[in-house]
Amino acid sequence: MAELLSTATITATGLLCKAFLNSGLCSITVSNLHILLDALRNDERRRHGQGVVTVANHISTLDDPLVWGTLPVKLYLNSSTTRWSLGASDIMFTNPLFSAFFRNGQVLETFRGNGIFQPSVDIAIKQLNEGNWVHLFGEGKVNQPLNYPRSHGVARLPRFKWGVGRILMETAVPPVIIPMWLTGFDKLMPEHRASPYKYFPKLGIRLGVAFGDPIPVEEIMAALSAHSYMPLVTEGSVEFKFSDKLHRGARVGRTVTQAEERFAPGCERRRQMDVVRSDMTAIIQRAVEALGRQVSGNLLNNSRS
Secondary structure (H helix, E strand, O other): OHHHHHHHHHHHHHHHHHHHHOOOOEEEEEEOHHHHHHHHOOHHHHHOOOOEEEEEOOOOOOHHHHHHHHOOHHHHHOHHHOOEEEEEHHHHOOOHHHHHHHHHOOEEEEOOOOOOOOHHHHHHHHHHHOOOEEEEEOOOOOOOHHHOOEEOOEEOOOOOOOHHHHHHHOOOOOOEEEEEEEEOHHHHOOOOOOOOHHHOOOOOEEEEEEEOOOOOHHHHHHHHHOOOOOOEEOOOOEEEEEEEOOOOOOOOOEEEEEEEEEOOOOOHHHHHHHHHHHHHHHHHHHHHHHHHHHHHOOOOOOOOO
């Protein structure tokens, strides 16, 4: 019953978004959608536990689910070809009705301020280890282009959250990581409008969704290999270490194996883990920003769709 409710919720939401995008009330241009579709339709990848991660800039409250109205309807009918995402508890899970809707829509309740070791992040890692798709907004909240930090005429996205790095580090097989860039959604749902207008999309807006080439696995592995030995830390302070192993279905792979030792908080290994999480998160942010500059220029605020 739970799976049926989830499929019904995702399908109904996807069809509603698709209807809006095709209604003439806005226009949308999608670039390189085939990159995502090829990854999602790769059954060999999924059988060997290689998940798919998409990471995008977050410029409006309608980015998700509206952007997924661009997908073929057939994908809505299978939980393995619909995204899992993380959603803020204080915004999306504020009452029983909203909570039921978002949970059935494959949104994982995430508590701001609780750090990177919380159940939603654990479940995201589990989904990837089962070959499923997880979508991330690296900034962790909506940031519209006018508010991006700028230096010497170049805009940057606000710093991505370290949870991105933890998810990628703790998957058994390095996932396929696809950067995305969204444009126009900030004009569709501008922030700081007065009520009740802030709850309604503006009409006649040109939207854009661009998918970039997957980030090379070697780039991720280089960040992990920068330290000859790098443990993983769980919420219970259990030590993990990487062991080299080649996985079918992935060009390069490492498994995470649990060690018996425990160690005190604040030790050198924990500090090293923070460094490598930061490095991996920065790799993802650079990839998203690079795609953004291709689409929207150095200020990250123009649509070239």
